[in-house]
Amino acid sequence: MIPVGARVWIALGHTDMRRGMQGLALLVERGLKRDPHGGDLFVFRGRSGSLVKIIWHDGVGMSLYSKRLEKGYFPWPSAKDGVVSLTSSQLACLLEGIDWRNPRYSWRPASAG
Template identity: 65%
Template structure:
């Protein structure tokens, strides 16, 4: 799990991204494509064409970090390209990285009584 402090905004870049891109290329996509400052402390998440890999770009105030995750099975749930950049919470990011539908997570069943 990425140690995302509270208060950090998480943005999903709608559409697909070339997963060969590194930090500089993704930072340029944030700046020019999304119109945001990649060094402002927000976390940006990009998805590959097949949907089984994401890259997270984050500037923590000291330097830029690039995280990657590839699923062995399944695909990441992603917004449509028409949505543009979608803001999600840090807990929704945790769901996304665990390959759970972050849009509508299901609460587990809890028993009402012990007996």
């Protein structure tokens, strides 16, 4: 669940997914020039496109969420560096593998029967 009023930021480019909570927080602070403890959500994607990690600080502690898609990939902006802001609805689409810029699946479900 996304905290009410929290902003969602996508870190552009590819991130080394071996990084843990502290490594990603350091990347937010030094690379994105944002406060990792400010309550915003920061989303990172690996080179293959099938894994994302999200970090956020809820005022009590830092949390790390990761998701790997079995099929398809997480749609991502093409810029090499920087950050893009998303709404919570766009993040929900992204986490389902749906392109948040043009909502549809990045893979076609197999038909039943």
